[in-house]
Amino acid sequence: MHTMSNSPYVVGLTGGIGSGKSAAADRFGELGAAIVDTDAIAHALTAPGGLAIPAIRAAFGDALITPDGALDRKAMRDRAFADPNERRRLEAILHPAIGAESARQVSAARAPYVVLVVPLLVESGKYRERCDSLCVVDCPIDVQVGRVMTRSRLPEEQVRAIMATQASREQRLAAADEVIDNGGDLAALIAQVDRLHEKYLAAARALA
Ligand SMILES: CC(C)(COP(=O)(O)OP(=O)(O)OC[C@H]1O[C@@H](n2cnc3c(N)ncnc32)[C@H](O)[C@@H]1O)[C@@H](O)C(=O)NCCC(=O)NCCS
Ligand SMILES: Nc1ncnc2c1ncn2[C@@H]1O[C@H](COP(=O)(O)OP(=O)(O)OP(=O)(O)O)[C@@H](O)[C@H]1O
Numbered sequence: 283m284h285t286m287s288n289s290p291y292v293v294g295l296t297g298g299i300g301s302g303k304s305a306a307a308d309r310f311g312e313l314g315a316a317i318v319d320t321d322a323i324a325h326a327l328t329a330p331g332g333l334a335i336p337a338i339r340a341a342f343g344d345a346l347i348t349p350d351g352a353l354d355r356k357a358m359r360d361r362a363f364a365d366p367n368e369r370r371r372l373e374a375i376l377h378p379a380i381g382a383e384s385a386r387q388v389s390a391a392r393a394p395y396v397v398l399v400v401p402l403l404v405e406s407g408k409y410r411e412r413c414d415s416l417c418v419v420d421c422p423i424d425v426q427v428g429r430v431m432t433r434s435r436l437p438e439e440q441v442r443a444i445m446a447t448q449a450s451r452e453q454r455l456a457a458a459d460e461v462i463d464n465g466g467d468l469a470a471l472i473a474q475v476d477r478l479h480e481k482y483l484a485a486a487r488a489l490a
Pocket of ligand 1: 300359373447
């Protein structure tokens, strides 16, 4: 909920793995919105020399760190989505840092409004109160699975295992203020983002 008059209007953008959050965020960014992407923040924290690397090394050992000092993403993915305890251990290290850094980026943003991209927005609960409006990117599950298999070269069972740890389509849709239907082609996605951009600009202006 919006409380401070000098904080920007914030649109939360979420969706299941491979639903099209990044594609939608790219278009919002082209139109002039500031993008704060928690996946990108998580990647930076776990890159070579990333701030979370010492804690991950201490918790999981050297086997999860690559020779150049980054998180070994494949090894961690295999662990985190096979064992909920391992996933929670990783999240306990990363989520506080992701929360703090995303809040910092939102308050530093200089744009008509901010799109805060959070894959686990509905699951985690703590981001909803930072958002003035919640936008869900939605597509049929089989389309989602197919796109992730193509993009990330992951086996179908692993994509479905990741999805099983996330909110259901129904849970996300129930929380949404706006829904982007990404079951069609990229042109259809862009047309919907363009319409929403006008709406968010007007909402941000009304708030200013
Ligand atoms: C397990 C890791 C190393 C796998 O890395 P990988 O490069 O394969 O995936 P990437 O980080 O690009 O995430 C891709 C997608 O996976 C899904 N995902 C990632 N983390 C989680 C999680 N903890 N629970 C459920 N789904 C997740 C999201 O849909 C996300 O968009 C990585 O996902 C990770 O560090 N996760 C913990 C941090 C986290 O919760 N990130 C989510 C954003 S806040
Ligand atoms: N409408 C579409 N038509 C065809 N391909 C699409 C469409 N939307 C997205 N894609 C492709 O599907 C894949 C997943 O999209 P994207 O990376 O935007 O999803 P995401 O929700 O950000 O995923 P993640 O949760 O894994 O970060 C990408 O390879 C993207 O190019």
